[in-house]
Amino acid sequence: MQELIVILVDGLVFSSYLFMVSVGLTVIFGVMKILNVTHGAFYAFGAYMSATLIGAYYNTDLPEFGGFLAIFAAAIIVGVFFGIVLERGLLRFLYHRDEHIIVLATFAMFLVLEDVLLMIWGTDPYYAYEPMALLGAVDIVELTFDVYSLTLIGLAVIVALGLWLGLTKTKWGKLLLAVIFDREISQAMGINVTVVFTVTFVVGSIMGALGGAYIAPTISVSPGIGVEVIVLSFAVVVIGGMGSIPGAIIGALLVGISRAAAVHKFPEIELFVIYAIMALVLAIRPEGLFAPPQARKI
Amino acid sequence: MRYIDKTVVGLSIAFLVLLFADFFMAEWVRFIGLQSLARGAVALGLLVLWRTGLVSFGHALYFGFGAYAAAMLTLVGYHDAFFLVFAGTLAAGVLAFLLGFLLRRYRAIFFALLNMAFSMILYGVIVKTEALGSTDGFSVLTPTFLGYAPKGEAVQTTLFIFTLVFTYIVTVGVHLYLKTTLGGMSMAVRENEIRVEYLGYSAEKVIHVKYVFSGLVAGFGGAIMALAIGQVDPDSMANWTVSGEFVFITILSGIGNVGATYIGALVFELIRTYAFEYAPLFWQFILGGSLLAIIMFLPDGIWSLFGRLRRSDSSESSSSSNKAPSP
Numbered sequence: 001m002q003e004l005i006v007i008l009v010d011g012l013v014f015s016s017y018l019f020m021v022s023v024g025l026t027v028i029f030g031v032m033k034i035l036n037v038t039h040g041a042f043y044a045f046g047a048y049m050s051a052t053l054i055g056a057y058y059n060t061d062l063p064e065f066g067g068f069l070a071i072f073a074a075a076i077i078v079g080v081f082f083g084i085v086l087e088r089g090l091l092r093f094l095y096h097r098d099e100h101i102i103v104l105a106t107f108a109m110f111l112v113l114e115d116v117l118l119m120i121w122g123t124d125p126y127y128a129y130e131p132m133a134l135l136g137a138v139d140i141v142e143l144t145f146d147v148y149s150l151t152l153i154g155l156a157v158i159v160a161l162g163l164w165l166g167l168t169k170t171k172w173g174k175l176l177l178a179v180i181f182d183r184e185i186s187q188a189m190g191i192n193v194t195v196v197f198t199v200t201f202v203v204g205s206i207m208g209a210l211g212g213a214y215i216a217p218t219i220s221v222s223p224g225i226g227v228e229v230i231v232l233s234f235a236v237v238v239i240g241g242m243g244s245i246p247g248a249i250i251g252a253l254l255v256g257i258s259r260a261a262a263v264h265k266f267p268e269i270e271l272f273v274i275y276a277i278m279a280l281v282l283a284i285r286p287e288g289l290f291a292p293p294q295a296r297k298i
Numbered sequence: 299m300r301y302i303d304k305t306v307v308g309l310s311i312a313f314l315v316l317l318f319a320d321f322f323m324a325e326w327v328r329f330i331g332l333q334s335l336a337r338g339a340v341a342l343g344l345l346v347l348w349r350t351g352l353v354s355f356g357h358a359l360y361f362g363f364g365a366y367a368a369a370m371l372t373l374v375g376y377h378d379a380f381f382l383v384f385a386g387t388l389a390a391g392v393l394a395f396l397l398g399f400l401l402r403r404y405r406a407i408f409f410a411l412l413n414m415a416f417s418m419i420l421y422g423v424i425v426k427t428e429a430l431g432s433t434d435g436f437s438v439l440t441p442t443f444l445g446y447a448p449k450g451e452a453v454q455t456t457l458f459i460f461t462l463v464f465t466y467i468v469t470v471g472v473h474l475y476l477k478t479t480l481g482g483m484s485m486a487v488r489e490n491e492i493r494v495e496y497l498g499y500s501a502e503k504v505i506h507v508k509y510v511f512s513g514l515v516a517g518f519g520g521a522i523m524a525l526a527i528g529q530v531d532p533d534s535m536a537n538w539t540v541s542g543e544f545v546f547i548t549i550l551s552g553i554g555n556v557g558a559t560y561i562g563a564l565v566f567e568l569i570r571t572y573a574f575e576y577a578p579l580f581w582q583f584i585l586g587g588s589l590l591a592i593i594m595f596l597p598d599g600i601w602s603l604f605g606r607l608r609r610s611d612s613s614e615s616s617s618s619s620n621k622a623p624s625p
Contacts, residue, residue, distance in 0.1 A: 035407055035411075037542075090590075093594065094593070097593075097597070099406065099407060100353040100407075100410065100545075101549070101593060101597075103355075103407070103410070104542075104545055104546065104549055104589065104593065105589075105590060105593050107542050107545075107546075107586075107589070108546075108585075108586040108587070108589035108590045108593065109586065109590065110586070111582040111583070111585055111586030111589070112582070112583050112586035112587055112590070114582050114583075114586075115579065115580045115581075115582045115583035115586075116583065118579055118580075119579075119580070123579075227537075227539065230538075231414070231418055231538050234411060234414065235415065235418075238408075238411050238415070242407070268426045269422075269426070270426070271418075271421070271422030271425055271426060272419055272422035272423055272426065274418075274422075275415045275416070275418040275419045275422060276419060278412075278415040279412065279415045279416060279419065282404075282408065282411075282412050282415065283400055286403060286404055286408055287408060
């Protein structure tokens with residue numbers, strides 16, 4: 001029983017983390033049909049920027065809880081900067097090309113940014129544990145969890161709700177849905193698809209950076225953290241159906257809880273279980289669990 | 299048969315020249331050459347798929363599987379290069395045949411990603427297997443060649459000849475296969491699968507055969523690589539970044555000609571070696587930058603340069619175009 005609760009809480013925390021890192025990817029894919037490998041670099045930059053800003057913040061005498069603002073500031077700075085530079089500077093020249101070429105271009109960009117990261121921050125790990133220490137720990141059924149990780153669940157819920165409200169209740173969301181549904185017709189109806197693309201890419205980038213920025217206090221921020229995140233978020237997004245936000249939630253829960261169960265029960269299959277689920281889901285539903293049906297063009 | 303196949307002639311000349319050059323090559327050149335041949339073979343497998351409009355982001359699966367199959371056989375006492383490479387190739391081929399039943403139903407990005415999922419399963423298995431050295435991998439002992447056990451520099455020289463002969467056979471084989479009706483179906487499947495079905499061919503079968511071919515040559519490349527480096531480890535054999543590098547080589551070479559994949563692999567290897575040599579911290583930057591440059595300015599790869607030189611000869615060079623009509 002106790003083990004079950006541990007698995008559930010661990011699983012929920014990990015699922016929230018997965019949702020946070022993969023939701024940006026699915027938003028970008030849903031609107032632009034681009035599988036963005038650079039996402040891993042946004043994550044890494046978010047984490048580094050957050051660690052730096054948190055460190056700088058706690059060197060001043062400002063109120064302690066303000067450190068959380070540093071996290072969000074880091075995500076916005078990184079997301080807006082790289083989102084605009086990448087979309088305007090590179091991707092817009094490639095929209096007419098084959099989708100695999102675009103994936104490869106983002107892969108190239110990922111390689112480039114990995115080293116830019118090293119140029120800026122070097123190879124030493126960074127730690128920014130202050131926000132985590134600030135919130136302390138809590139006991140759930142005689143087991144200690146740190147509160148900061150639990151707040152990740154809350155953040156994931158807020159982001160999911162925010163995206164859902166933004167997409168269904170606002171004018172911008174409706175324009176976006178129109179573009180997702182049919183790019184050409186929306187353009188013909190007077191929607192500025194170019195702006196929609198840029199804004200979507202920036203929002204997706206901020207999400208990716210926020211994933212890294214928020215997780216930064218709980219890990220040692222070191223080179224190479226982006227590589228694993230990419231495949232993890234690919235798995236989540238593919239399981240749920242690419243471009244679907246409910247899909248990302250279900251995918252994150254499925255992967256997060258199975259991995260937590262594997263970690264506690266069969267640690268030797270921990271890495272393997274995620275991709276096994278991905279392969280299994282794709283074998284049964286080729287386009288993922290929540291992907292909208294596609295018409296075959298003859 | 300009056301018709302002379304220029305590609306076969308070109309490959310044969312290159313083969314003879316390299317065979318001769320083997321005796322004069324500096325050791326590091328030979329080492330780069332070996333790696334290029336191994337990686338080029340994998341890119342050849344991707345080329346076969348790419349002509350059908352399919353890109354795999356997981357061919358490190360077959361590369362790693364071939365490498366580990368060969369390396370594991372050395373652990374149980376087999377050291378003959380012929381046997382090891384044959385076993386590695388076959389193992390990857392069998393795996394591709396089995397997974398092909400599932401993968402042939404997938405297209406576009408789903409095909410790419412499902413391949414990646416399978417390759418990451420292999421990666422996960424290797425990393426978690428202590429007996430196979432986990433993330434460190436293990437070393438592969440020097441192979442023998444039908445009883446001949448070379449020492450010192452002769453090892454690499456022999457291995458180079460061995461690799462060259464088999465790469466030649468494999469490449470000409472793939473080229474001839476692409477000339478057959480079944481091989482020629484790739485363009486048709488890429489352009490319009492449904493019409494292919496109406497004409498009475500099974501597109502899935504075409505794809506399955508190609509998939510097995512690509513798995514075989516990738517396994518071959520992996521087995522050669524294991525022997526050439528004398529070491530197998532998951533991060534340079536089975537991780538997803540390795541698959542990315544193979545796709546990179548395919549883009550670099552272009553899909554115009556089977557021989558181009560080796561030129562692409564050589565260029566890749568040179569960029570990487572020199573970037574690593576002169577800017578060890580920024581080699582990914584240089585690699586990524588060159589990939590971007592190729593995508594932006596040379597969309598049909600290095601091979602299209604040859605095409606520009608002899609535009610009148612349209613037998614093979616003009617067939618490459620990876621631009622899709624914009625949706």
